[in-house]
Amino acid sequence: MRNVTNFNTCALVDTPMVEKSKLDEDKEGKAVDPSHYRGMIGTLLYLTASRPDLHFAICMCARYQARPTKKHLHAVKRIFRYLRGTINRGLWYPKDSSIALKTFADADHAGCQDTRRSTSGSM
Numbered sequence: 001m002r003n004v005t006n007f008n009t010c011a012l013v014d015t016p017m018v019e020k021s022k023l024d025e026d027k028e029g030k031a032v033d034p035s036h037y038r039g040m041i042g043t044l045l046y047l048t049a050s051r052p053d054l055h056f057a058i059c060m061c062a063r064y065q066a067r068p069t070k071k072h073l074h075a076v077k078r079i080f081r082y083l084r085g086t087i088n089r090g091l092w093y094p095k096d097s098s099i100a101l102k103t104f105a106d107a108d109h110a111g112c113q114d115t116r117r118s119t120s121g122s123m
Contacts, residue, residue, distance in 0.1 A: 012085035013078055016057035023060050029069030037068040040076050047083075050090040054079060 044058045057079050064072045093099070 010081050010084060013081045014085075016054055016079045016082040017060065017075065018078070023064065023072060023075055025064070025067075026069045026071045029071050032068050032070055032073045034065065034068055037073060037076065038065050040073075040080075041065055044076070044079060047090075050092070052091070053086075053089070054083075057082075 041062050048055045061072060061076050
């Protein structure tokens with residue numbers, strides 16, 4: 001198995017995505033290995049339950065699993081660089097806790113750069 005990421009010496013970033021960045025389909029971009037990209041997305045999706053700060057950025061990147069390009073891979077690597085600097089953040093769910101979790105939903109009407117469809121997310 002090849003090393004998916006080597007972020008031990010990477011430069012840290014303050015946000016999981018570039019501010020006001022919206023990924024698009026990038027039809028002209030250089031394609032990257034889709035299985036490698038999907039593996040990275042799968043790893044990140046596992047974290048969304050305890051890291052709501054990552055939810056939006058990961059979902060934006062997950063849209064392009066069928067034909068990822070270098071642009072998309074760069075966005076995913078930025079998320080990993082953000083994780084490296086925020087390793088101690090997250091929500092913790094104690095086993096015998098009486099914490100009542102609540103969810104919310106948010107919609108971004110015509111927010112998809114490619115299809116102009118509405119997107120939504122929930123926590």
